[in-house]
Structure formats: C-alpha cells, structure tokens
Amino acid sequence: SGELYCSLPNPRNVHFESVNMKNVLHWSAPEGTGDGVLYKVKYSVYGVGKWIRKPECRNINRTWCDLSSETSDYEEQYYASVKAFLNGKCSDWIETTRFNPLTDTKIDPPMVSVSSTEKSISIILTAPETWKRSPEGESISLLQVYPGLQYNVSVLNKKTKKRWFFSISNNTLVVPQLEPDTVYCVSAQIHVITPLLHSGFSKEYCIATLKDKTA
Amino acid sequence: LTAGNKIFHFGPCRVSMSLTEIRSGFTAIKANVQARDPVRTLSILSHPHSLHKVKSSDRCCITHHLFNFYVDKVFKHCKTEDSYVNRKISSIANSFLSVKRKLEQCREQNKCICGQESKEKFEQILLNYEALNITSAAIKSLGELDILLDWV
Structure with a gap:
C-alpha cells in the first residue's frame, strides 16, 4: 500500500522480550488510535545494517512479532523496527535498542527431580532448552550457550525449617545424613557468571x- | 585475587580479570552509549570477522591487542556530557589498564604468541575503527564492549 503521509502517531515501547532465547518483538499501539491499526516489522543485524522485512509480520493487527528464528545466532546483535498504518496514513519506523540475545534473554528455572532413601535425597537438575525452530528441531540446552552455568539449590527440612544452600556446577546433587521419615523440599535456580544472569527459583519439590527399617 | 576476579587461561598465560565488575559497569551505561551510535552498517569487532571465530592459539594475542586498543584508542575519546557515564567509563578504563599490564607481562615472557592470523584480524578491527571519525569510532567501540566481554 502506498505510504501517503506519515502523520500517524508512532508505535510505543518497541522492545524485545526474550525468554530462553525465544526472542519476541513487542510494542504498544500508537496513542489514541483505537482499532484498525496495522503494522509492518523489519529487523537488521548490527554491523551489517541491511533492513530485512519479516513477511509473517506484514499488515498484522497484533502488537507482537516472533523474531526468534531471525535472531537465533546469539553471537550477533540486532535491531528491529515497527511502522503503523491506519486509513492510508502511516507512522515513522520506530526502532528497538540494540538487542544482544546472549545478555538480554531471561532464563527459566531448571527442572527438578528428586528421589530419596532413608537418610538422603538425590536431586537431578535439567536446564531449560533454548528456543527451537520446530518441535522436531535440534534442541540446544542453555548449558551449551552458557558453559559457566551453575545451579543454586535450596533444601528445606519441613519439620525443623532448617534450610541448606548449595551451589553446584554439575546437574546432580546428593544430600546425605538426613533424618528418616521426614519431608524435605527442594528448589533450584540457574546462575550464570558471564554474562551475569540468573533465573528465578523453581517451585518447591517435596x-x-x-522410614528407618531398623527403628 | 580480589573479589569478583577470575583467572583466565590463554594457553600458558594466566590473567586475573574482574570481568563481573567491568560488565556491571558497562551494563549500567550500555543503553546510553549505544544510543549515541547511529551507525548500524558497521561494527568494529564483529564484522566482517566475528571474534567468536578466532582460533584458541590466537586468543591471547587478540585479547592483548584489544585491551591495548581500548586503553589507547577508545576510553580517552569517550568523554560525554553525563558525569555518571564518564565515571563508569573511567572505572572500566582502570580495570582494562590493569589487565593490559598483566597481558604485557605474558608477552614479555613469550607466553602470548602473535601469529599471522591474529595480526590480520586485528588489522581489520583497526580498519573498521578508522572508517569513522575518532569520536564516533570510540563511542561505537565502547558500545560493543559486551561483544568483547561475551567473547573473552
């Protein structure tokens, strides 16, 4: 559609929201425009600079666009930009700040599985997978992206309310010398030193x- | 080894760096500094050659070159009107200066060998830098500090 006259207010708050390298562009509708606004999206690789249109996000009325595929090389940095259209009028292209997938993504907590014996509990932690093109696509663990990834683990004795904290690099932990027939609750967090990133703590797994058979 | 320091191994050369401190200083001014760099079509560090493609045997030499580059050609040309940003820049510069000296010792002890490939890679970085006027090139280089930190 011919861009007649760009006097439409601009989209606002154009930014990437990224979780486990699933990188989605978000924005807010221009002020005071109500329904019927359509949008176009383009992106560029920093240092290359050529703007590339995103066909799946052309003339859309939603205010987000998944650019995970286009920004999947986390050794690169990116810009994205959005333009609004309404009744033959358009807005300016409004850009994000420079997006660095490696440092700007948020990380989900790890998955936690626990098992127990009479006097110990065993904990296995699994880091989330990064975004992948399709369910059958190759999955990459965050461990491959962040080799220095560590886990902070909290173990709570529900009876005495005593809590221990562990910081481990590998993904298994055995906590010995516990009381038989007692409930322990485990929660874990991912911690990356470089770049400095950490997930929230997982929910508690109890x-x-x-029971002590000899008792 | 002061708090936040970590030992980095570049072959036989071992250098303690406060990367966490440098990175938190940079993160505090990243948006401000990158917003001062309107040039999208040129990168100092990542195009045409990505630092991530540097061979491990060249890492020490390239790291030494880059810390020299930032101390000699970047920080001193990054004065802004914002005193907060200036303070963060000088704190990062001091950290770089201390790492630069440690890498220099490695060079003097022949623990940081420079091959042809690292020479060429660094020459490309200088070419990128010289494609802009000094202030723009310095601000752009500063805005790319996370590229260097991600790579180191």
Missing part, C-alpha cells in the same frame, strides 16, 4: 525420606 519428598519424604523413607
């Missing part, structure tokens, strides 16, 4: 140690 398990009881077995």
Whole structure:
C-alpha cells in the first residue's frame, strides 16, 4: 500500500522480550488510535545494517512479532523496527535498542527431580532448552550457550525449617545424613557468571525420606 | 585475587580479570552509549570477522591487542556530557589498564604468541575503527564492549 503521509502517531515501547532465547518483538499501539491499526516489522543485524522485512509480520493487527528464528545466532546483535498504518496514513519506523540475545534473554528455572532413601535425597537438575525452530528441531540446552552455568539449590527440612544452600556446577546433587521419615523440599535456580544472569527459583519439590527399617 | 576476579587461561598465560565488575559497569551505561551510535552498517569487532571465530592459539594475542586498543584508542575519546557515564567509563578504563599490564607481562615472557592470523584480524578491527571519525569510532567501540566481554 502506498505510504501517503506519515502523520500517524508512532508505535510505543518497541522492545524485545526474550525468554530462553525465544526472542519476541513487542510494542504498544500508537496513542489514541483505537482499532484498525496495522503494522509492518523489519529487523537488521548490527554491523551489517541491511533492513530485512519479516513477511509473517506484514499488515498484522497484533502488537507482537516472533523474531526468534531471525535472531537465533546469539553471537550477533540486532535491531528491529515497527511502522503503523491506519486509513492510508502511516507512522515513522520506530526502532528497538540494540538487542544482544546472549545478555538480554531471561532464563527459566531448571527442572527438578528428586528421589530419596532413608537418610538422603538425590536431586537431578535439567536446564531449560533454548528456543527451537520446530518441535522436531535440534534442541540446544542453555548449558551449551552458557558453559559457566551453575545451579543454586535450596533444601528445606519441613519439620525443623532448617534450610541448606548449595551451589553446584554439575546437574546432580546428593544430600546425605538426613533424618528418616521426614519431608524435605527442594528448589533450584540457574546462575550464570558471564554474562551475569540468573533465573528465578523453581517451585518447591517435596519428598519424604523413607522410614528407618531398623527403628 | 580480589573479589569478583577470575583467572583466565590463554594457553600458558594466566590473567586475573574482574570481568563481573567491568560488565556491571558497562551494563549500567550500555543503553546510553549505544544510543549515541547511529551507525548500524558497521561494527568494529564483529564484522566482517566475528571474534567468536578466532582460533584458541590466537586468543591471547587478540585479547592483548584489544585491551591495548581500548586503553589507547577508545576510553580517552569517550568523554560525554553525563558525569555518571564518564565515571563508569573511567572505572572500566582502570580495570582494562590493569589487565593490559598483566597481558604485557605474558608477552614479555613469550607466553602470548602473535601469529599471522591474529595480526590480520586485528588489522581489520583497526580498519573498521578508522572508517569513522575518532569520536564516533570510540563511542561505537565502547558500545560493543559486551561483544568483547561475551567473547573473552
């Protein structure tokens, strides 16, 4: 559609929201425009600079656009830009700040699985996978993206309310010398030193140690 | 080894760096500094050659070159009207200066060998830098500090 006269107010707050390298461009509608606004999206690789249109986000009325595929090389940095259209009028192209997938993504907590014996609990932690093109696509663990990834683990004795904290690099932890027949609750967080990133703590996973057969 | 320092191994050369401190200083001014760089079509560090493609044998030499580059050609040309930003820049510059000296010792002890490839890669970085006027090139280089930190 011919861009007649760009006097439409601009889209606002154009920014990337990224979780586990799923990188989605978000924005707010121009002020005071109500329904019927359509948008176009383009992106560029920093240092290359050529703007590339995103066909799947051409003339859309939603205010987000998934650019995960286009920004999947986390050794690059990116800009994205949005333009609004309404009744033959258009806005300016409004850009994001420079987006660095490696440092600007948020990380989900790890998955936690626990098992127990009479006097110990075993914890296995799994880092989330990064975004992938399709369910069958190759999955890359955050561990590959952040080799220095560590886990902070909290273990709570539900009876005594005593809590321990562990910081581990590998993904398994055995906590020995516990009380039999007692409920322990485990929660874990991912911590990356370079760049400095950390997930929230996972929800608590509780398990009881077995009864002491000799008692 | 002061708090926040970490030992980095570049072959036989071992250097303690406060990368976390440098990175948190940069993160505080990143948006401000990158907003001062309107040139999207040129990168100092990542195009046409990505730092991530540097061979491990060249890492020490390239790292040494880059810390020299930032101390000698970048920080001193990055004065802004914002005193907060200036303070962060000088704190990062001091950290770079200390790492630069440690890498220099490695060079003097022949633990940081420079091959042809690292020479060429660094020459490309200088070419990119010289394609802009000094202030723009310095601000752009400063805005790319996360590229260097991600790579180191």
